[in-house]
Amino acid sequence: MAAAGDHEVKLLGFWASPFVMRVSIALNLKSVGYERLDEVLGSKSEVLLKSNPVYKRIPVLIHEGKPICESMIIVEYVDEVWAGMGPSIVPSDPYDRAIARFWATYIDDKLASAIWIILGKLEGNKEEAVEQIAAMLPLLEDRFKNCSRGKDFFGGDTIGYLDIALGCYLGWIRAVEEIVGVKLLDEKKTPLLVGWSERFCVDGAVMNVMPRADDLVELSKVM
């Protein structure tokens, strides 16, 4: 089977975006070559405005000229189009799938806004935001116990949908820990998640696309 030509798959992104990272990881898991078109902070390219007129934001995957938007929707698309290549990303059992989709939505609702509030990019109470993250993590620890069934990832032996949904935030979680001086991922409170996060970050599909916490801290100063 021929691998996808680089020109066929383009990813409009930005190095620091956790949402873009989700797509990169999915493409890497499937060994799909792609062209990265990075946006410049503070401006939106013509390509972006044309390919995502509704939200005007990254990530956008452009495959054979057609745009696909919204990170977890793109991840499912990648899993379906390149189904024969690499590991399955979305669980095969409908109930497991429903659980994974539920938790991905929950993570996006709670974690993203809490991080931006702590960084001062969104209005809100910073202390409450830190507490919100602290309250989430034991739930996710429990979820990991249930999903992983003793294996390395939420998805089992390989990185799956929920690993991608949560793992993309790890860079920013570490950046927030540095900025605020609070330990969010604590091996005493959520040892399984800490172990998982370490394995996730060194995985071949993730390593080169996970931003360094230091770089994110620097970025948050100029954003």
Place this chain on the structure above:
Amino acid sequence: MATAAEKEGVVLLDFWVSPFGQRCRIALAEKGVEYEYKEENLSDKSPLLLKMNPIHKKIPVLIHHGKPICESLVIVQYIDEVWSNNPLLPSDPYERAKARFWADFVDKKVYECGTRLWKLKGEAHEEARKDMIEILKLLEGELGDKKYFGGETFGFVDVAVAPFTAWFYTYETCGKFSVDEECPKLAAWAKRCKERESVSKSVHDPHKVYEFVGKLKKKFGLE
């Protein structure tokens, strides 16, 4: 002898006027699945609801053979995957991604904007009115000249939007605009949806919705 509902093992925890609950009812009806409907009192939530959706404590919750599925679009996808007759999502990955995108758009935009429209006054109300018209026009743009969002067949996006047609009257009255005038194709689509048994049996009369919102407004001291 077990009833059909008991054999299927499907229970839906719901609230009569909820458009999110109605999505699940429509999907189950489209698939011809018998289920037990349980009306929740939202000011006195049942132990079953609190047990089945401990994270959000919200309806709808689908319980299938004792296992809960939460979040309306997650539930609809689950229904579509478990009962494969009359597929709601198309089979082509790109079309599936588009359908998921637009259903997600409805989730992100319609209810929140509608709430602003009936709750707020002055400039905020004017903004909500503009936003609602823009949202409906975007939906109309996606519908185009198709019979349904799903093309010739009633699909995932149709299920996602159909319950909100009962709220058009409320939005029109609060916002002083006409869906017929602003979005004639969407208005025509809404009429076609009402002719489907799955929709007419699941979605309430627009005047009942308006009455319900009126009661909410009194409760919030807005009348």
